[in-house]
Amino acid sequence: xxxxxxxxxLQPLRNAFLNAPQIDAYVTETPPKVPPPLQFLMPIxxxxxxxxxxxxTSATANRRPLFQLDTSAxxxxxxxxxxxxxxxxxxxxxxxxxxxxxxxxxxxxxxxERAIGLIKGGFSHSLHSKLPVWQPSFTQxxxxxxxxxxxxxxxxxxxxxxxxxxxxxxxxxxxSAFRQASS
Numbered sequence: 001x002x003x004x005x006x007x008x009x010l011q012p013l014r015n016a017f018l019n020a021p022q023i024d025a026y027v028t029e030t031p032p033k034v035p036p037p038l039q040f041l042m043p044i045x046x047x048x049x050x051x052x053x054x055x056x057t058s059a060t061a062n063r064r065p066l067f068q069l070d071t072s073a074x075x076x077x078x079x080x081x082x083x084x085x086x087x088x089x090x091x092x093x094x095x096x097x098x099x100x101x102x103x104x105x106x107x108x109x110x111x112x113e114r115a116i117g118l119i120k121g122g123f124s125h126s127l128h129s130k131l132p133v134w135q136p137s138f139t140q141x142x143x144x145x146x147x148x149x150x151x152x153x154x155x156x157x158x159x160x161x162x163x164x165x166x167x168x169x170x171x172x173x174x175x176s177a178f179r180q181a182s183s
Contacts, residue, residue, distance in 0.1 A: 061132035096174035
C-alpha cells in the first residue's frame with residue numbers, strides 16, 4: 001500500500017515517517033541501568049510517637065456540610081471519645097464545624113497519622129455512607145511551645161464565633177469550649 005501526499009512541503013515529513021524504525025525495536029531493547037539517586041537509598045526515619053502535640057484540621061469530602069446534622073456531629077464526638085478513652089491520644093481541644101474539624105491532640109504510642117486514620121475511619125464506618133466522607137488528607141502543625149498551644153486553643157474555640165454559628169464560643173455545642181463551660 002502506497003501513501004501519497006499532495007500538499008507541498010510535507011515530503012520530508014512523509015519520508016521521515018516512512019523510514020522511521022518500527023516501535024517493536026524499542027520494546028525489545030533493555031533500557032540502560034541507571035543507579036537511583038542516593039536520597040532514595042537512605043532509610044526513612046520513623047515518625048515520633050507520643051509526647052508531641054498537634055493542631056490538626058480535616059475537611060469533609062467536597063466540603064459537604066455533613067456536620068450540620070446534629071446526628072452526624074454527635075456521632076463524630078462519640079468516635080473521638082471512643083478512641084480517646086481507648087488511650088490512643090489525649091484530646092486537649094476540638095471543634096466540629098459544618099464541613100471540617102479542628103483538633104488539638106497528643107497521640108500516645110501511635111503516630112498522628114494513625115490517630116487521624118482511626119478517627120476518620122471509625123467515623124466513616126459508623127456513618128455507613130455510600131459517598132466519600134473525608135478528603136483524603138489532613139493538615140497538621142506540631143505545637144512548639146505554650147504560646148503556640150494557647151494560640152491554637154483560642155483559634156479552635158473562636159472558630160464557631162468567626163463563622164457566625166454562635167455568639168459566644170461556650171454556646172456552640174460541638175466544641176470543647178462548650179464542654180468546659182457546662183462542667
